[in-house]
Amino acid sequence: MFKIEILTKKGFKNPRSEHVLSDICGIGVKDVTKVxxxxxYIIDGGISSVEAETIACELLSDRITENYIVYLMxxxxxxxxxxxxxxATEGDFVSVPSSDPNFSVIEVWYKKGVTDTVSExxxxxxxxxGIVKEIKVNTGHKYCLYGGVSRTIxxxxxxxxxxxxxxxxxxxx
Amino acid sequence: xKKVKVLILRTAGTNCDWxxxxxxxxxxxAVERVHINxxxxxxxxxxxxxxxxxxxxxxxxxxxxxxxxxxxxxKSKLGDxxxxxxLDGKPIIGICNGFQVLVKMGLLPxxxxxxxxxxxxxxxxxxxxxxxxxxxxxxxIGNESCCIWAKNLPDVISLPVAHGxxxxxxxxxxxxxxxxxxxxxxxxxxxxxxxEPEYPLAPNGSAEQIAGICNIKGNILGLMxxxxxxxxGLQHPAKKSFNGKYGWGKVIFQxxxxxxxx
Numbered sequence: 093m094f095k096i097e098i099l100t101k102k103g104f105k106n107p108r109s110e111h112v113l114s115d116i117c118g119i120g121v122k123d124v125t126k127v128x129x130x131x132x133y134i135i136d137g138g139i140s141s142v143e144a145e146t147i148a149c150e151l152l153s154d155r156i157t158e159n160y161i162v163y164l165m166x167x168x169x170x171x172x173x174x175x176x177x178x179x180a181t182e183g184d185f186v187s188v189p190s191s192d193p194n195f196s197v198i199e200v201w202y203k204k205g206v207t208d209t210v211s212e213x214x215x216x217x218x219x220x221x222g223i224v225k226e227i228k229v230n231t232g233h234k235y236c237l238y239g240g241v242s243r244t245i246x247x248x249x250x251x252x253x254x255x256x257x258x259x260x261x262x263x264x265x
Numbered sequence: 266x267k268k269v270k271v272l273i274l275r276t277a278g279t280n281c282d283w284x285x286x287x288x289x290x291x292x293x294x295a296v297e298r299v300h301i302n303x304x305x306x307x308x309x310x311x312x313x314x315x316x317x318x319x320x321x322x323x324x325x326x327x328x329x330x331x332x333x334x335x336x337x338x339x340k341s342k343l344g345d346x347x348x349x350x351x352l353d354g355k356p357i358i359g360i361c362n363g364f365q366v367l368v369k370m371g372l373l374p375x376x377x378x379x380x381x382x383x384x385x386x387x388x389x390x391x392x393x394x395x396x397x398x399x400x401x402x403x404x405x406i407g408n409e410s411c412c413i414w415a416k417n418l419p420d421v422i423s424l425p426v427a428h429g430x431x432x433x434x435x436x437x438x439x440x441x442x443x444x445x446x447x448x449x450x451x452x453x454x455x456x457x458x459x460x461e462p463e464y465p466l467a468p469n470g471s472a473e474q475i476a477g478i479c480n481i482k483g484n485i486l487g488l489m490x491x492x493x494x495x496x497x498g499l500q501h502p503a504k505k506s507f508n509g510k511y512g513w514g515k516v517i518f519q520x521x522x523x524x525x526x527x
Binding site (some may be wrong): 104105107108110111122151152154155156157199209213214217219220221223 | 325328329330333334341344362369381382383384386387388389390391434435438470486506
């Protein structure tokens with residue numbers, strides 16, 4: 093199972109990040125100073141790391157404005173075993189340690205049983221690439237927030253702005 | 266005289282194919298809207314047509330990125346045929362989502378390279394931008410465009426845009442220089458007078474206000490604005506027409522039909 097993260101290359105604008113930051117300010121939270129948004133994809137189905145990189149490179153990232161990181165995941169867990177490939181350079185990484193109180197991550201995923209239309213398109217597109225294995229795809233969103241924000245405020249940001257809690261769930265780190 | 270045959274390629278999410286068909290038919294062409302699965306089954310069918318059009322819409326729901334899945338599908342399954350068609354010098358147009366497909370497939374700006382070297386990314390506003398804009402037509406050779414689709418147009422025309430991902434970004438400055446040097450920039454967003462525009466007339470933050478480009482030969486045009494939505498003067502908000510009846514969009518389609526039929 094692979095997790096693929098798509099990052100905006102340094103020097104390119106990420107309008108969604110700016111939009112979310114503006115929305116956070118709009119609900120009265122002034123302590124978040126920067127937001128970085130990345131789409132996430134989990135691909136399960138016995139593909140190789142080479143195939144995962146092909147999917148990341150050819151399909152999921154825009155070679156002009158985006159980079160990718162492919163993580164190999166332990167089956168059935170959220171833990172990343174290792175980065176198996178990446179086009180991202182050091183400048184694209186979020187290198188802040190997760191213990192830093194001024195840095196938080198909110199991931200938004202569909203709840204089990206909710207139709208994920210993007211994943212259906214992606215399954216078709218992977219077949220078009222010539223990768224014929226039966227795969228399952230989950231799509232998610234990652235928001236890295238910079239600034240000292242309490243867990244309560246993070247919960248408000250996640251549930252009021254970033255997720256539709258009827259169909260999506262949030263993971264806050 | 267034999268009618269010029271146009272193929273309009275459609276798939277799930279295409280929604281400007283009927284209007285594009287009407288535009289070509291008004292110009293005297295015989296048009297077929299063909300689903301991509303049909304073309305994949307009979308790949309050589311593409312060569313039965315004189316003009317190929319990639320219409321606007323939201324192919325595959327714009328999932329992943331606009332035009333990405335369709336460009337991937339075409340390149341994987343029809344790449345050789347489409348490339349040969351383009352190299353034969355036959356007219357190809359990609360409108361809005363079709364432009365995104367051409368760029369992400371690598372058919373524009375350099376069909377010989379056939380590799381993605383530029384992109385159409387999210388508008389700077391992070392919003393879907395839908396309005397009439399002004400376009401400056403670039404005329405570098407003999408006061409005429411080197412693109413076969415953009416002949417007989419005035420210096421400034423207006424067309425509607427409707428897109429969320431229309432910001433043209435080349436992969437480097439050299440490419441931008443080459444596009445300028447080779448007269449491949451066909452339309453730029455402009456003010457009413459043809460000067461540098463400001464938002465909202467500059468709808469997306471494109472490099473050098475690029476709204477449409479062609480290949481060096483001039484037979485392939487990709488543009489974000491919708492010429493098929495300005496065929497009649499009645500479609501313009503101020504009912505403007507160039508001869509009391511038609512809109513400037515019709516000229517773009519007529520140019521290609523006349524080019525084939527000449």
